[in-house]
Every structure is written in C-alpha cells, then in structure tokens.
Amino acid sequence: MKTNSLFVKILSGFIAVIVLLLTFNLVSYTFFHRNIRDEITTSSQQNLSHMADRYENHIQSVQLSLVGLFFNNQLSYLFDADRSAANDAVNQLVKRIRDIRENDMLFLQDVIVQFKMNSFVVHQGGPDRLESLYASTYRSAPYGVDFWKRQFDAGFKLRLYPQAEFTNSQQMSHGDLFPLVLKSTTDPNMYITALLDAESLFRTFDSRTAGYFYILDESGRTLFSSDRSRPFELSFDRLDLTKDYVKADNNYFFFRKGDVTGLTYTLVIPNEKIANQMSRINVVLLLLLVLALVISGALSVFVSIRFYTPIQNIIETIQRYGPQVQSPSSKRIDELGFIDANVKQFLQTNTDISRDLRNQQSHLTHLGYIRKLKNIYTRPNELPIAEKPFYLIVFQLSMTGRFRELPAAEQERAMFFIKEFIGISLSEKYPESVTLQTEKNQVLSLLFTDGEAKGVFETLERFKSVFDRDKQYGYLTVAFKPELVQPGSITESYEDTLEMVGRRKLLTETQLLSSLEPEPLYVGFSPAQEQELYANLQTGQAENVMLLIDRALRRMVKDRATEEQFRAFAKEIVAKTIKAMVAANVDIDSVLDRQSPYQEMKLCASVDEYRQLFERFLSQASSRIAERKEKKDPVVEFVLDSIHSKYHEDLSLERVAGGLGLTPSYVSRYVKEKTGSNFSDYLNEVRIGKAKELLAKSSTPIRDVSARVGYVNVTSFIRMFKKVTGMTPSDYRRSENGLNAEKPG
DSSP states (O other), rough: OTTTTTTHHHHHHHHHHHHHHHHHHHHHHHHHHHHHHHHHHEEEEEHHHHHHHHHHHHHHHHHHHHHHTTTTTGGGGGTOOOOHHHHHHHHHHHHHHHHHHHHHGGGGGEEEESGGGGGGGETTTEEEEHHIIIIIISSTTOOOHHHHHTTTOOSSSEEOOEEEEEEEEEEEEEEEEEEEEEOOOSSSTTTEEEEEEEHHHHHHHOOOOOSEEEOOOTTTTTEHHHHHHHHOOSSSGOOTTTSSEEETTTTTEEEEEEETTTOEEEEEEEEEHHHHHHHHOOOOOOOHHHHHHHHHHHHHHHHHHHHHHHHHOOOOOHHHHSOOOOTTTSSHHHHHHHHHHHHHHHHHHHHHHHHHHHSSSSSHHHHHHHHHHTOOOOGGGSSSSOOOEEEEEEEEEEEEEHHHSSSEEEEEHHHHHHHHHHHHHHHHHHOEEEEEETTTTTEEEEEEEOOHHHHHHHHHHHHHHHHHHGTTEEEEEEEEOSSOOOGGGHHHHHHHHHHHHHTOBBBBBOEESOOOOOOOOOSSSOOHHHHHHHHHHTTTTTHHHHHHHHHHHHHHHHHOOHHHHHHHHHHHHHHHHHHHHTTTOOHHHHHSOOOOOHHTTTTTOSHHHHHHHHHHHHHHHHHHHHHHSSSSSHHHHHHHHHHHTTTTOOOHHHHHHHHHOHHHHHHHHHHHHHHSSOOHHHHHHHHHHHHHHHHHOOOOOHHHHHHHTTTTTHHHHHHHHHHHHOOOOOHHHHEEEHHHHSSOO
16 A cells, blocks of 8 residues: 555554553553552542531531520429429420421430429420439430539530430330530520430441541540441540541541531541552553553544545546546645645636626625525515615614514514515605615615605604504614715614614604714612612512612603613612522522513513512512511521610620620621621611611710710721711711601601
8 A cells, every 4th residue: 555545644643643642541540550549548538528527517507406495485484383384384395395306407316405403304205304314215324314413513515425325214225326415604504415316427427438437525535436346546646636647557547626526537447448449440540541542443443444435435536527637746645635636626617607706796695695694584676786875774673572472473474564564665755775674673774865864754753653553562763864874884874873772762652763862871879879779678678679769760761761771770670689689598589480570671661660570579579588587596586686785885796606605707607697797797787777867866976976876986987887878977967868768758
C-alpha cells in the first residue's frame, strides 16, 4: 500500500494518539498509585466528619426540643395543693412529652422530667417515682436510683452518658440507650433525661466503608462502640487533636471533636483493610489500562476503514460521471489531492453559471432568506422593487386574555387576516405599498408615495375606529414616523419606530404614535418607601402595602408612565413579595401554584387590572406570612418577647441567649432561620418604631427619645433612624408625611 494513501495516514494518526494516551495512562497510574493511600485516609476523614456532624446536629435538635419543657407554664402547678390543678398540669406535661417522643427523627425511647422534690418524675407513661421508674420500667446496672439522684448535684448543663442496655421488670429489653441529661440554668431542682436509641442512631448516621466507630467523652471514656467485642485500645492522651489521624498498633485512628458537646468521635481502620483496598484498586486500574489499549486498537482500524470507504466512493463517482483532473504531485495525500482538484473545477463552473443569476435576483434571494428564517408566508408580487423613498409604519398587536384562550390555529388565522386587512386597505390608496408580517404579533408596511404625511394620518385614524371594535380581543399600537425614509436608512428608521412602540401608554384602545415621547425618569419607590414596603411585607400587612402601591400607581398615571414601565413596576413588586416570603420561610408554591403573577401581568391593560393583580397576590402572600408568624416557637417567642419588653434597656444577644442556656451564635442563626431577620435588625426596627411614635405624638427632646428607646449615644440613634426611615428625627417630626404615617388608614 502506498505511503501517501489516506488509509495509511489515518491509521498512523490513530496509532500516534493511542501511544500518547497510553503514555498518559501510565503516568496517571504511577501518580494515583502513589496517592491512593492519601485518598483513602482523606475519604475516611470525610466519613468521620459527616458522622460527627450528624451526631452533633442531632444532639442539638434534641436539646432544642427539650428546652421548651423548662418554660412550660404548667410546671408551677405540679405541686399545687389544688389536686385538680396539679393533675391537669401533669396531664399537660405528659401530652407535651408524648408529642416530642412521637417525632421519629429524634430516635427517642422516652423523655423523663425529674424533680428533686419527693423524687417525683413525669415521662410518656405518666407520673411516677424515681425508685419505681428505674427499678421496673427502665432497669440498667450502670444507672441505678442513686446515679439519677446524684445528677442534681453535678455541675453541667448537658451531658451524654455511655450506652447501656435497659430492660423492664419482665426482663424485656428496650435495647441499648444513650442517657442524655439536660439541666435548667434557672431551676436546680429539676432536670430532663432523654433516652436515645443508640443502635438506631448509629444505623442512620453510619457512612463508613470499613473500620470501627467509637464515641468518647472529655475524659476518654467510651460512650459508644460499633463493635462491643473490640474495646478502644488507644490511650486518650495519645489522641493529638491537632492532627487528623494517628497510626498506632497497625491501626489508623481518625478523630474529630464535636463543637457543641465536646465529644470525641473516632474511626479506627486496621492497616490490612487499607492495604486490601489498594490492591483491589491496582488490579482495577491495570485491567482498565489493558481494556483501553485493546478497544483503542480495534476502534482505530475500524474507524480508519469506515472513514476511508466514503472517500474512495467519492473518487469512484467523480471518475465515473465527471471530468477528471489529475491532482498535483505536491499533495501529501493522493486521494485528497484528487478530490481537491476536481471539486475546485466543479465550484468554478458553478460560480460562473450562478453569478449572473445572483446579480439579477439579489432582492428575491434576501427576502427568501427572511421567509425561511421567520416562516412567514408572502406572495411574490408583494416584494418591493422600487428604489425610492417611503413611509414606514409598524402595527403591534397586544393580545388580551380572551384572545389567548383561542386555539393556536385561530390565533394564527386572526393575525393573518389582520395583516391582509392592513395590506388591502393601504393598497387601495397607495398601490405600491408593501405589507409584511415581521413577527407573530407585528406587521410592517412600506408606503411608496410622494404625498404628505397628513393623508397617511387620515388613513391610520380610520384603522383605529375599526380595530377598537374588537378591543376585547386585542388592541393595536400604530407607530408612524411622519418622515420619508431613504432606502439606505431603513434599518435605523425601523429601530426608531420600534422604540416608539415601546412608549405605548396603559390604555385599552388603539394608540397612534407619531413621535418619540419622553418617559418619566422616576417610577416605582423611593429608598424610604422600599424600606416601608419590605417592613410591611415581612409583617404580612397587605393593607399597608396596597396603600403604598396605590400612591405609586397614581403618581405613574399622573406622570404618564408607559405600559412597559407599569409592567416593570409590577415585576418589582412581585419580586420583593417573593423575597419577603422566602425570608419568612413561606412555601411560595402555595401562592404561585395556580397561575404565575408574571403571566397575569402580561394581560394587564389598565391600572385597575394591575391593582386587582396586586390585591389578589399580596392578600395570599400576606396571609401565608402572617400564618407563618403565628406559629409558636419557644426559642423565637422568648427572644421576641425579650426585645419587645426590654428594648429600652441595654439589651444584647448574649444576655438573651444566657436566659435560654444556649450560645449566642446558635440563637442568632436560629432566629435568622425562623424569622428572616437577625437579632440586631429586629431590635433596631422595634426601637425606631417606638421612637417614631414618641416623635409624632409628643414634643420630647430627641436626646430623651434616644434614651427612652434604648440608645445611649444620641449620634448612633440619629444615624440608625435615618438609615431605617430615610430622614433624621427632626425632619421626621416636622414632616406632614411623618405625622400622617402614624394615623390609622
């Protein structure tokens, strides 16, 4: 076979690529072989981290569920002399415990509220005595009656004890349980014990592929072991928490310390398991390398043959039906040289034949491309052939909801008849006129005439009276620039006319636009109004939001805003409302599942229709936000009550978090997640709201107002007041708008 043959060239190229890929695979294999151990250790670290995070988050969730029991109003009646009140308090507490116990995601066997007085306990089974409960219902050798009594004297807030088997008096096992003890920061005479299902927790949170899992407390005591037959063999003082793992006694010890509980989570992987994994990976990599080499070789031969065959068929066709031109001897591939020489001859012949045709039919070819691209039907006699000035008119149809309810075929027919009516009507007075449908809802007319624009205006005014009869289906925007357009500037004139269409006013009738009217520069809300809008959205006050929107709509009508500006304003309102719903953790699908407001606003043709859209959408959104706000949460309720009752004091996040027995960072994240606002923002909103009341209803000096709402520094008060309201306290007091803002309605 010739060395210049196409087949030889293709096959050689594939072989070169295969060699290159083989080299790359060998280098990759060497690299991965060296790094497999690091990857395995990294994977183990990640698995342990995931398990530790799950345990930590679960303990936090249990703690949060139990904190509310400390604030149960019924606790004060448990030891009341009135037995009916005491019994009712016990029943209420038992109901609350059962509600918590029924949450399967907490993996709780029972929740026990222990009182120091009379060794009285309350759990899901009802009231009981300490001695009776742990001697009959929850019996366990490590956790006797004395152990539970000692918990009153222990100095901790939250502690997890080692897993142990609990049984009842009939020796029926409850399984291995974790005792989790939570103590109150305000009442030392009670604590809460949560019995966690240790095995269920481990099965749910386990993400290991190998090894043994342990949980150690701060002293190194084992709280949990995934394999009871393998005790934790490494001394606790050898766990260097500054490292990710320690290798000792043919084992890898991976560990992670919990941020909330301080527990140490450990994953122990024997060295032989890592070695076995490396061996399996090595075998897989070698098999893949061999398989890739075999498949690449077979594909190279197959593709080379398949690629060469059609080239050879082309050569045979040229030799059979066309004139043969020998390829230049300088070509490096014989077949391609032969095809190149003959195709060039064919192209040259085709160029010579079609040059005259293209010169004669350039206008027809261009319009043919437009017809193909836009799929618009036009007759040949509609093509413009005169190179002289013309008037350009654009007819834009705005469809109503009633029109959109028609079948698609009916809509297309209606648009075709509109285009035909316009074309026929114009051709009666301007015989050389051309009318084209450039878009689905747009018609373009070119009027070739030497007459004045006044006659065109009279014709278009008659169109208005005709199309207004069917304005329940749609209305036209007719844009006509009363200047003759030269053929060379048709693009610029068309763009100017489209811009005129965009200045349509919000009216349900045909509009004739002949100039580019200026748009209002300012629409929508001012910064202060945006703050007020968002504040009312967050609190679910739809009436106040509608008052703001009504004022904005009236101003836009007065300023003669365009239809596009009204639609942009509506999009802004919907976007801010959705943002407020998301911030309040409201399921937006419950409001948007029926019909998207973005689709509805496309059909709004008047201010009243926009107002109806806002009233419906904002009413639904506000009710969802209000419902979300009404849901009680013990932590959020405590924080918000503290702000509303102590806003005038030196109130801080640390002080409120201390009252809950939680960390400030956790309280901040929790309140932000539940309310959409962080602690400081909500506190400032309450303080500024109280300040606005004092400024509007009294003549109290600003310095005294600052002190009465909790600001020690009057400068800080003025800066925060201006940030929230957009004006200083003095300006607010003088402003008529500031006084009216506090009046109902």
